[in-house]
Amino acid sequence: MAELNVKKLQEVFETFKQDMGAGLLASDIFDKENLVPLIGYNSNPVACALFGKIYHFIHEAAQEAGFPPMHRYFLIDLKDHKAVIVVDLHEKYLLGMLVDLTKIQIGIVLNVVIPKVIREFNSKVFS
DSSP states (O other): OOOBOHHHHHHHHHHHHHHHGGGEEEEEEEETTTOOEEEEESOOHHHHHHHHHHHHHHHHHHHHTTOOOOOSEEEEEETTTEEEEEEEOSSSEEEEEEEETTTSOHHHIIIIIHHHHHHHHHHHSBO
16 A cells, blocks of 8 residues: 655645645544544544444444445534534545534535545545
8 A cells, every 4th residue: 555645645735734724723634543633723633543443333334234335434423513524535544524514504514625635535545
């Protein structure tokens, strides 16, 4: 497998943060296996561990129930117009984010930002 290019990871993450603007409260890109963050903004390693475990639980539970596998993300709607979104970026990495929905439209996040960060992460971060 190709090596992770740290400089390109930082560039992709900075572009993602710009795309999210004031709507992004916190975010981490973290390893699916050990749930340790690689890069973050208002980083929260405890949240990485928690949402990584939830990702694995949903993945396994859906499989056991005969559902199709998770595609790109899961979303948890929180009080006070906040949301947690966990994105399946790559076979080895997840992107977690805490979003303020009063400062960015959820449709923009789901239909523009997420597809863009997935595409850029996979095309630019590995060399």
